[in-house]
Amino acid sequence: MKRRPRRSAPATLSALVILAVCVLAAAVSVQLLLGERPWISYAAVTGWLHGQHWTDLVPAVAGGVAALLGLVLLLAAVLPGRARVLPLRGDLDSGASRRSYRSTLRVAASTVDGISGAKLKLGGRRVKAVVTTARTSTDGLADAVRTAVEQRIGQIDPATPPAVKVRLKTSGSTS
Template identity: 40%
Template sequence: MTRRPRRVVPAVLLALVLLAAAVVVIVSLVQRLTGARELVSYDRVAAELHAITWGETPVLVAGVIAAALGALLLIAALWPGRTLLVPLVDEEGLRAGVSRRGLRAAVRESAETVDGVTARGVRVRRRSVRVKAATDRVESAGTAEAVADRVSNRLREIGTRSVRRVRTSLQTPETGGGA
């Protein structure tokens, strides 16, 4: 039930680089066929490449760069990304999940049910949830714990067993920072 994101960014970057190279080649060939001045001269490129031998430094540098880029793209393709869905309780063979965005919204909503609290930020990690909240009340003893309890109860209602820890930080008018 663990869906992972596709590796779109490396694929798009590589596709754009290859597209740009193909456009330069096509434009140069069309210009050569029509007799116009070439964007990249085929004769000049061919002369430069024929003058280089396999043992020269530019060939070694180009090979190392190509191998490093290939290894980097391979690592990016094989490295597992963050899961898109947080798995829910598996009851009677039912498999389901909730999106991280939906889970953040549910946590924010439950945190804001505590009197005088507004959730400023919610961060969902693999095993924990962090809620940054603010209150306009000067007397805020126990408010951070109340937020943590509400969020924990809501997570139990949703059925996320993977989240084991709820951390809260509360900004009050007197502290101006986390409590």
């Protein structure tokens, strides 16, 4: 189970642009059928378009923008997004949300004696923990945090366990 994010934003934006163009075309068509003055003159638009050459700046820029927009929409449709639910090992089709996974691992890092705060980032195959301590002697503290986080990962039992990287900051440091 690897639930991926929906591509609703690009699809909605594309649909709204196409809808706006269709509404405009329909409104101009109805105005022409009723014999009224249309919002956009067909003769003026076609006359301007026929006056353009492929080597002019306006068609080149419009073509480049259209190609770039098409490429962005194609990549949004084809490339997978970050998994929202991380699969767990086992017979059942089960998973854990990224948010709950991260908060559980943050709590595990914070429970180590001497740690005053922890921030975690979940990557594809690794967990980066930045922990803060007020201790002056930090010998073995990073290893203790790594062990606690790895132990919690073992309890959660994800399908692909991530590697754990711990960075230790003292409360007086600025890095």
